[in-house]
Amino acid sequence: MDFFEAQELARKRTRLMVVLFAMAVLSIAAALYGVVVYVTGAGFLDAEGAVRQPMQLWQPDLFFGTLAAVVVLVSVCSLFKVGQLRSGGGYVARSMGGREIEHTTPDADERMLMNIVEEMSIASGVPMPEVYLLPEDGINAFAAGFTPADAVVAVTRGCIRTLNRDELQGVVAHEFSHILNGDMRMNIRLMGVLFGILAIAVVGQLAFRSTAQASFLGGRRRSKEGGGAVLVIMAIGLAVMAIGYIGVFFGRMIQSAISRQREFLADAAAVQFTRNPEGIAGALKKIGGAPLHGAVANAHSQEAAHFFFASALKSKSVSLFATHPPLEQRIAAIEPNWDGQFVSGARRQSARRSSSKKPEAAPAPLQAHDFINAIGQVSAAAILSAQEIHGQIGNDLDRLHQSNDSARGVLIGLQISASDSADDAAQLKMVKGRIDGAVYREVEAWLSRLRALNLNQRFALFDAALPMAAGRDLDTLAQLSQLIYDLAHSDGAIELEEFALMRAVAGYLEDRSNPSRKVTPLSPAKMEMPLCVMLSAITYTAAVEPAGREAAFKAGARKCSRYMLKVPILLPEAAITFDALEAALELFVHLPLPQKKVIFEGALAVVLADEKVAQEELSLIRVIAT
Numbered sequence: 001m002d003f004f005e006a007q008e009l010a011r012k013r014t015r016l017m018v019v020l021f022a023m024a025v026l027s028i029a030a031a032l033y034g035v036v037v038y039v040t041g042a043g044f045l046d047a048e049g050a051v052r053q054p055m056q057l058w059q060p061d062l063f064f065g066t067l068a069a070v071v072v073l074v075s076v077c078s079l080f081k082v083g084q085l086r087s088g089g090g091y092v093a094r095s096m097g098g099r100e101i102e103h104t105t106p107d108a109d110e111r112m113l114m115n116i117v118e119e120m121s122i123a124s125g126v127p128m129p130e131v132y133l134l135p136e137d138g139i140n141a142f143a144a145g146f147t148p149a150d151a152v153v154a155v156t157r158g159c160i161r162t163l164n165r166d167e168l169q170g171v172v173a174h175e176f177s178h179i180l181n182g183d184m185r186m187n188i189r190l191m192g193v194l195f196g197i198l199a200i201a202v203v204g205q206l207a208f209r210s211t212a213q214a215s216f217l218g219g220r221r222r223s224k225e226g227g228g229a230v231l232v233i234m235a236i237g238l239a240v241m242a243i244g245y246i247g248v249f250f251g252r253m254i255q256s257a258i259s260r261q262r263e264f265l266a267d268a269a270a271v272q273f274t275r276n277p278e279g280i281a282g283a284l285k286k287i288g289g290a291p292l293h294g295a296v297a298n299a300h301s302q303e304a305a306h307f308f309f310a311s312a313l314k315s316k317s318v319s320l321f322a323t324h325p326p327l328e329q330r331i332a333a334i335e336p337n338w339d340g341q342f343v344s345g346a347r348r349q350s351a352r353r354s355s356s357k358k359p360e361a362a363p364a365p366l367q368a369h370d371f372i373n374a375i376g377q378v379s380a381a382a383i384l385s386a387q388e389i390h391g392q393i394g395n396d397l398d399r400l401h402q403s404n405d406s407a408r409g410v411l412i413g414l415q416i417s418a419s420d421s422a423d424d425a426a427q428l429k430m431v432k433g434r435i436d437g438a439v440y441r442e443v444e445a446w447l448s449r450l451r452a453l454n455l456n457q458r459f460a461l462f463d464a465a466l467p468m469a470a471g472r473d474l475d476t477l478a479q480l481s482q483l484i485y486d487l488a489h490s491d492g493a494i495e496l497e498e499f500a501l502m503r504a505v506a507g508y509l510e511d512r513s514n515p516s517r518k519v520t521p522l523s524p525a526k527m528e529m530p531l532c533v534m535l536s537a538i539t540y541t542a543a544v545e546p547a548g549r550e551a552a553f554k555a556g557a558r559k560c561s562r563y564m565l566k567v568p569i570l571l572p573e574a575a576i577t578f579d580a581l582e583a584a585l586e587l588f589v590h591l592p593l594p595q596k597k598v599i600f601e602g603a604l605a606v607v608l609a610d611e612k613v614a615q616e617e618l619s620l621i622r623v624i625a626t
Helices: 005-044 060-085 089-095 108-124 157-162 165-180 181-273 276-287 327-334 368-373 382-394 394-400 404-418 426-431 437-452 455-469 474-489 496-513 524-541 545-558 580-590 593-610 615-625
Strands: 128-132 141-144 154-155
Touching: 005 060, 005 181, 060 089, 060 181, 060 327, 089 128, 089 141, 089 154, 089 157, 108 157, 108 382, 108 455, 128 394, 128 474, 141 165, 141 437, 154 157, 154 165, 154 368, 157 165, 165 181, 165 276, 181 276, 181 327, 181 382, 181 496, 181 615, 382 394, 382 455, 394 404, 394 455, 404 474, 404 496, 404 524, 426 437, 426 474, 455 474, 474 496, 474 524, 496 580, 524 545, 524 580, 545 593, 580 593
Parallel strands: 128 154
Antiparallel strands: 141 154
């Protein structure tokens, strides 16, 4: 399954979840309607409770009014909860008592975790997520956020104290699978809808308690005067509360069924990423043998249970409500010959921190047909390469993490150094007038070092710097994005790295500011010219010999032929303006995934037309594609 298929599968699961929860809400509304009809007789009971006339079971106005009330209540509460979560995965981590781990942490265990997350970020090509430590002794972890741009990875104290590097890498790889495959967004929506359904039970509980308290405080006189009405309201409150909790019952069943399926897929992805099944299997064995297993004591652990690597609940019983498959099944799926023994009382010794085992076998270099699979995924080769890159630029990463100003200096310096211009004076002058002095000094200090790095090292620094430079202030991120955009436009020339950096910052801003943006399919008539612009631009900027440009362009056009009404023509190089290319790619951002996949295949066909591809081209096209 490639990246686009995984994303589309996540969307299908989300649609299935919506259908199932819609059925649950409809059932709740029907049950409440029945309660209202039965208890009140829809106005046909007298004060003594005697029936005045036969009860009408079907009353459309009452039913649709009840349905509307339920839908409004569930929707408002769900949107409220999702709105809270829109601030990013950090909200979830902080609500669980998490503390953000600083990049400069002196703690050896925390430092090892940060190195693993940095390596996984480099290997996958996604911005470095924030990392949180939960004050829990159970062995567990989770990833949360709407998109990779606002994702966080959180691990428990027991996780980093108990697992060795291989095992911790397996856990982090599992969580990155959730980040890359679109599982996080569905997790947040699940959390929101469950909160909305729970609100029905809370309303019933409040109605019952407030009426009971009012009756008790009002004394006998009020009781005699309106005792019948009080009893009716209390009965309705009890019924609403019961129906609400029944809704939660079925909601948690849906939550658990969806979650269990995804955990097997994420385990398999972690093995694929690391090529080291002993890592994630070892982590699962230690969870099974630990006294607390993966238990999280925080009050929010129930509603966020489906986020976690392992079950965060204390109960070990296997039931319809289990958010995770049994540990035995997960381990057996990874190690078919497992002896059934968990590892208990094991603690990682400090000597083992640097003893990470190499993968079983180094994977073969990527071939042309593997490139689609490489986008949005992590391979063992990519992790090994990331570890090498991390070792090469470790000092640069430490320096970058000293301050937000340093991270901003790196981003601006990368954009300036991406230009072919031999003279930086004009760009530095532009920058100096738009940023404060501390950031400008960082730009000057970084420029010479950035030019000495190769492209992979530069992109690794970019992925590490982007989230830190942005921080949690979207206004700062928007100003930074505009400055990067203006720098890219300053010399009027289209250069692939320069353009890729600009697009990556703009895309990150879009994901942070509008994580739930809608997709809009386009007709061939609207896609034809933007496709010609994009394929022509890639033809001129890719490493294709001039004599082979026409053939390279046609190879890409054939992949996209379903969206072209006329015979595609390679546009003159002079006709490829920066604004035209920007407009084309901006249009493609909002396409549904099947259309995005076809477009990406066309772009890739141009690059692969000469049957040779450099690692630099893969890095660049991945940034443009995602």
